[in-house]
Each structure stands twice: as structure tokens, then as C-alpha cells.
Amino acid sequence: MHETRELSALFPQQPSDSSPATALALLEHEHILEVQGVDATRFLQGQLSCDVATLPSGGHLLGSRCNPKGRMQSSFRLFKISEERYLLAMDAELLQPQQADLAKYAAFFKVQLSDSTDQWVRLGLWGSHVDEALAAADISRETSDPEAGQAITLDDTTAELWLPASRAHEIATALTQQAEPVALNAWQLQQIRLGIGHVHSQTRESFIPQMLNLQQLGGVSFQKGCYTGQEIVARMQYLGKLKRRMYRLTGAGMDLPIPGTPIMNSVNNQAVGEVVVAASTNKGMELLAVLQNEAAQLPTLHIGNGTEPLQLATLPYEDKMAADAASD
Structure with a gap:
């Protein structure tokens, strides 16, 4: 825990108006559920929407765990250490209820479920110098030993690092030679712009994966066998x-709505959707929201009790x- 506090001290807590060429954020908002055992692959293949069985060691997928009605209890990024060991990073408040349901x-399987948040740092x-930062920290995008730490690629300029907690401070310090530490808000904004939304405690069992x-x-497989x-x-x-x-929507104002906040149509004051996640920008905010398709183009959308209009991005x-x- 002392190492974690030391690491946290490297990162600002408040968003900045500046946008560094290369940014580094500490992802403390999500916790890690570990699934380990000889039946780990078979167990997860029958529980998750993503295709676990075809994933190589060191590979990663987005995915979800649904209830029998297809409603998402959690969404996560899954990282495969080996055939017998998987890590799922999800909203911190969802880990305990998800673990209890999976238990x-x-x-009926030879697996153990545990909270491994303290053992890993993400x-x-x-930005524009991701490869240089990784080289400075001697971290590879591909490794024969995922347990030693790995950078997983989200797109050409975005990576997510999974690091053993014992080495995280050393590696983060090396990364800062090329990347500027920023608050979590900046990472959430980057995720919004990549179109990656997640289930939070306020939206548990609100959505189906689509x-x-x-x-x-890549978070839903329609070729794999049955799963919950x-x-x-x-x-x-x-x-x-x-x-x-x-x-994806943009708007003015700095009071960020929490997940689940309704999106309203000001013409009839009816809810037409709800917020998935929001983040501040130097001009206002950006957010992901699940909306009725027929309402998405309306110029009369606003957040909850607010009045500022939202624009589709x-x-x-x-x-x-x-x-x-079009092909359907």
C-alpha cells in the first residue's frame, strides 16, 4: 500500500487545461478480478460475451458479463496471463457484486475468484511519443511473460499498461521521461473519443452489450457457444x-453528470437516454450516452435538469x- 501511495503522488488529481503531446494516467477507478485454475478458460467461456477460448496468452479483449436476460452486470478489459489465469479490470464498485454472482x-469448476487489485497497477x-516512452521504461507491447508487465495496444497512439505492483513506481518514473502525468479525467476523455464505454454501478443491468x-x-462473439x-x-x-x-456527445458546462443521468428532449421534457460516462474538456465536456436512435440527431437534447444543448459527435x-x- 505504501508503494501505491508513492505512485499516486506522481499524478495530479485535478484536470488541466493543457494537452501534453504524450500523457500518462493512473487507472485507479477500476479494480481487478482474477480468475485462476485449471478450468479458468472453460469457466469464463461459458460466462462472458467475448471469445476467451481463442485468446492467446498476453492477449486482451473487451467483454461483458450478462444476467440471464442479457443485461450487463459488468463490462471489462480482460487480460490473459495463461490458460489458467485471467484478469478482468472493471468499475471498482462492481467487483464485489460481480465476484459474488460468478461464485x-x-x-462447479476448478477455479478460484479473487480481488487482485493490490497486486497490479494499470x-x-x-499521444505522439508512446513508443519512445515504452522504450524508456523497457516495456514491450508483446512479451513472453505477461506476468512481468505488458503494454496492450488500443490504437496507434494509445496503450494500456498492466504492471506488477512491485515494479510500478520504477516503471512509471521511467515513463515520465517521455510522458506527462495527468489526472484520470484525461484518460476518460481519450476513452470517450475511442468510443469505449463501460458499465458503472449506477448502470448495472441497464444495457445489453450492443x-x-x-x-x-470485439467484446461480443456470435460464433462461440452458449454463455449466460x-x-x-x-x-x-x-x-x-x-x-x-x-x-458520443459534446456540450458546455463543467458539472459532469454521473453515469445513469437521464438525457432529456427539451421539446416534451421526456427522457430519451442516459449517460454512460462523461469527462471535462477545456471547452466544456464530452460524454458517451445510450440514446434512442430516433432522438440522437435532435438539437434539443440536454442533460437531466440542465439547459445547455448537446451536440452529436x-x-x-x-x-x-x-x-x-446497411448489410443487415
């Missing part, structure tokens, strides 16, 4: 019409979503 099924690294566009991000909630998720993909999904996979919809 009901784990009793850092977000993005509402968070997880199928566009799979029937509902697959039916929506092949037989249903998705009436609500996640969009693009997602990086918007063209692919349009192409997929």
Missing part, C-alpha cells in the same frame, strides 16, 4: 432491431456501424 457458477499512455457498441469493439445471457444477445443481433445504442467506428446496418 455461484464457479462452485496505467494509460497515449447498446454499448461492444460488438464493434447469450440467447437474448444473439436474438437482438439476428432477429431484433436495436432501438437504442451508444453515441462522431465515433471512430461510425462508418463500420453504418456499413453493418
Whole structure:
């Protein structure tokens, strides 16, 4: 815990108006659930929406765990250490309830579930000098020993580092030779711009995976076998019409809405969606929100009891979503 406090001291707590060329953030808002045992792969394959069985050691996926009605109890980034060891990073407040629910099924497999948050540190690294920063810290994007620490690539300029806690302060200090430590808000803004939304405690069991566009991000497999909630998720993909999904919005104001805050249509004062996540910018805010598709283009959207209008912004996979919809 002393090492963690030392590491936290490297990072500012408040957002800055500046945007460094390369930024480094400490990802303390998520905790890590570990699944370990000889049945780990088989167990997770039957519980998660992503295809765990085809993932190599050192590989990673976004994914979700649904209830039997297809509603997401959690979303996460899954990191595979080995066939018998997986780590799932999820909203800190969701770890205990998710662990408790999975434990009901784990009793029938040779697996153990544990909170491994204290054993790992995750850092977000993005910008124009990511490779130089990784080289300075001697961290590889690919490694034969994931347990020693690894940088996983989210896009050309964004990486997420999974580090053993014992080495995290040393590595973070080396990274600061090329990257500027920033507050968590800056990482959340980067995630919003990548179109990556997550379930939080306020939105637990509010969404099916397609509402968070997880199928566009590799977080849902439609080729794997059965998993909890799979029937509902697959039916929506092949037989249903998705009436609500996640969009990116921008707006004025600095009072960030919490996840689950309603998005309203000022014409009739009706809720047409809800916030997934929001982050500050030097001009206001950006957010991801699940909206009714027919309402997404309206110029009369605002947050909760606010009055400032919201504007629709693009997602990086918007063209692919349009192409997929046209081919259905």
C-alpha cells in the first residue's frame, strides 16, 4: 500500500487545461478480478460475451458479463496471463457484486475468484511519443511473460499498461521521461473519443452489450457457444432491431453528470437516454450516452435538469456501424 501511495503522488488529481503531446494516467477507478485454475478458460467461456477460448496468452479483449436476460452486470478489459489465469479490470464498485454472482457458477469448476487489485497497477499512455516512452521504461507491447508487465495496444497512439505492483513506481518514473502525468479525467476523455464505454454501478443491468457498441469493439462473439445471457444477445443481433445504442456527445458546462443521468428532449421534457460516462474538456465536456436512435440527431437534447444543448459527435467506428446496418 505504501508503494501505491508513492505512485499516486506522481499524478495530479485535478484536470488541466493543457494537452501534453504524450500523457500518462493512473487507472485507479477500476479494480481487478482474477480468475485462476485449471478450468479458468472453460469457466469464463461459458460466462462472458467475448471469445476467451481463442485468446492467446498476453492477449486482451473487451467483454461483458450478462444476467440471464442479457443485461450487463459488468463490462471489462480482460487480460490473459495463461490458460489458467485471467484478469478482468472493471468499475471498482462492481467487483464485489460481480465476484459474488460468478461464485455461484464457479462452485462447479476448478477455479478460484479473487480481488487482485493490490497486486497490479494499470496505467494509460497515449499521444505522439508512446513508443519512445515504452522504450524508456523497457516495456514491450508483446512479451513472453505477461506476468512481468505488458503494454496492450488500443490504437496507434494509445496503450494500456498492466504492471506488477512491485515494479510500478520504477516503471512509471521511467515513463515520465517521455510522458506527462495527468489526472484520470484525461484518460476518460481519450476513452470517450475511442468510443469505449463501460458499465458503472449506477448502470448495472441497464444495457445489453450492443447498446454499448461492444460488438464493434470485439467484446461480443456470435460464433462461440452458449454463455449466460447469450440467447437474448444473439436474438437482438439476428432477429431484433436495436432501438437504442451508444453515441458520443459534446456540450458546455463543467458539472459532469454521473453515469445513469437521464438525457432529456427539451421539446416534451421526456427522457430519451442516459449517460454512460462523461469527462471535462477545456471547452466544456464530452460524454458517451445510450440514446434512442430516433432522438440522437435532435438539437434539443440536454442533460437531466440542465439547459445547455448537446451536440452529436462522431465515433471512430461510425462508418463500420453504418456499413453493418446497411448489410443487415
